[in-house]
Amino acid sequence: xxxxxxxxxxNDDGIEADGLLVLAHAMKEVGQVFVVAPRTEQxxxxxxxxxxxxxxxxxxxxxEGITACALTGTPADCIKFGVGTWLGRKxxxxxxxxxxxxxxxxxxxxxxxVGGAIEGCVEGIPSVAFSLDSFDKHADYTTAGKVAQKxxxxxxxxxxxxxxxxxxxIPYMPEKDLKGFRIARQARSRWDEAFTERKDPIGRPYYWLxxxxxxxDQGPDTDLAVVEAGYVSVTPLQLDRTDYAFARxxxxxxx
Amino acid sequence: xxxxxxxxxxNDDGIEADGLLVLAHAMKEVGQVFVVAPRTEQxxxxxxxxxxxxxxxxxxxxxEGITACALTGTPADCIKFGVGTWLGRKxxxxxxxxxxxxxxxxxxxxxxxVGGAIEGCVEGIPSVAFSLDSFDKHADYTTAGKVAQKxxxxxxxxxxxxxxxxxxxIPYMPEKDLKGFRIARQARSRWDEAFTERKDPIGRPYYWLxxxxxxxDQGPDTDLAVVEAGYVSVTPLQLDRTDYAFARxxxxxxx
Numbered sequence: 001x002x003x004x005x006x007x008x009x010x011n012d013d014g015i016e017a018d019g020l021l022v023l024a025h026a027m028k029e030v031g032q033v034f035v036v037a038p039r040t041e042q043x044x045x046x047x048x049x050x051x052x053x054x055x056x057x058x059x060x061x062x063x064e065g066i067t068a069c070a071l072t073g074t075p076a077d078c079i080k081f082g083v084g085t086w087l088g089r090k091x092x093x094x095x096x097x098x099x100x101x102x103x104x105x106x107x108x109x110x111x112x113x114v115g116g117a118i119e120g121c122v123e124g125i126p127s128v129a130f131s132l133d134s135f136d137k138h139a140d141y142t143t144a145g146k147v148a149q150k151x152x153x154x155x156x157x158x159x160x161x162x163x164x165x166x167x168x169x170i171p172y173m174p175e176k177d178l179k180g181f182r183i184a185r186q187a188r189s190r191w192d193e194a195f196t197e198r199k200d201p202i203g204r205p206y207y208w209l210x211x212x213x214x215x216x217d218q219g220p221d222t223d224l225a226v227v228e229a230g231y232v233s234v235t236p237l238q239l240d241r242t243d244y245a246f247a248r249x250x251x252x253x254x255x
Numbered sequence: 256x257x258x259x260x261x262x263x264x265x266n267d268d269g270i271e272a273d274g275l276l277v278l279a280h281a282m283k284e285v286g287q288v289f290v291v292a293p294r295t296e297q298x299x300x301x302x303x304x305x306x307x308x309x310x311x312x313x314x315x316x317x318x319e320g321i322t323a324c325a326l327t328g329t330p331a332d333c334i335k336f337g338v339g340t341w342l343g344r345k346x347x348x349x350x351x352x353x354x355x356x357x358x359x360x361x362x363x364x365x366x367x368x369v370g371g372a373i374e375g376c377v378e379g380i381p382s383v384a385f386s387l388d389s390f391d392k393h394a395d396y397t398t399a400g401k402v403a404q405k406x407x408x409x410x411x412x413x414x415x416x417x418x419x420x421x422x423x424x425i426p427y428m429p430e431k432d433l434k435g436f437r438i439a440r441q442a443r444s445r446w447d448e449a450f451t452e453r454k455d456p457i458g459r460p461y462y463w464l465x466x467x468x469x470x471x472d473q474g475p476d477t478d479l480a481v482v483e484a485g486y487v488s489v490t491p492l493q494l495d496r497t498d499y500a501f502a503r504x505x506x507x508x509x510x
Contacts, residue, residue, distance in 0.1 A: 046301035
């Protein structure tokens, strides 16, 4: 009998998030589950690692069949700690999420959830980030958990090439209304932002980041578009950010 | 007479770093200079943005001909603040650095210096990250400053396509020993890491990230290799992380 695959889980909403709990219980049907998640919310920390402060560790109870701990760091820290120190070996799969809110377009560059999966990928482990297209703190992650099971089975069966991870975004709807899966590309988008100035009780100014997301990309094959159309978007992301086409153009530049 | 281009500068070593000062003074010969840098060191914060805390702002004196301020945020926050609120308009160029230490291979994914340039690129501004191949706090940035001038002139003259920024790494040597410029790709590398456990004065454990960098890529055309060989490496980086080749392969997957 084959032994169950080892699955290491993190997220960026923190150890107490609903999406993490649903993902951990969904993965119990796929393999042996280990969770190492940030002690507090780490949204928008991207692929940050903590190098100026030490980290604290807490054992955590997430229910039967799940070995879990929390770390006072980022998702990338959690995967580094999980693989290098806590497990002390490479798992068969890293999954990150299920994030509260989509990580499509430029938002996937900021995402701590994606950052956790990037670290798994850097370490040579098949890795997937999962996000739900709802910012509701009390959203129902049931459908997303089933989607995550399906994707985890695919990746364990088919593998991923070195240096490529998957970014999965799941529409917020009952399973029966989902239209299926689409391989999608990252949309080009940006935020239009100005900072809001406020005054503290002693009159000194402080600034809050505030703005709105602008889609600059009307393609029907983007992550934004397919989720909007009711499909699970699956985007393979590469660690190598070199733009090879423009690198060839730049060979003509004289210095 | 053409007006001087507006240049917005940030870094991740913070407003007090030598590399920032050298870059700001080097850019004075290229355009009108505005600096908005993190109040404290923000190494390895990647493309993080601060969404759970407000930011504080400080006017700063970096010398004649330089308008400067510090912000209690990340490099990406600084560019968002600089463009959206402080300048209130798009500059002609964003430059980030000069970083203390190289941002080659996987390190460019963690880099806050690169994160600042990513934000410029997302906002549709030609953007360049500069890093010096020396971790010496008292390194001489003179050569790197001259390289930055040359690259800034090139980019202002030739432009960059939408969604592509440049990542420039400079060998640590006198200008006369530099072999020239090479267009290079991002090397594939990882860190081998375990966390070091220590005990605080009341006996509770805490963990420091510790490890060493492993180059997994022996190509002569990587950023790591060309800097090692004495060339300035120039790598065009794309915002779009979609792996299109593997996306085509994945079209065959059945769900």
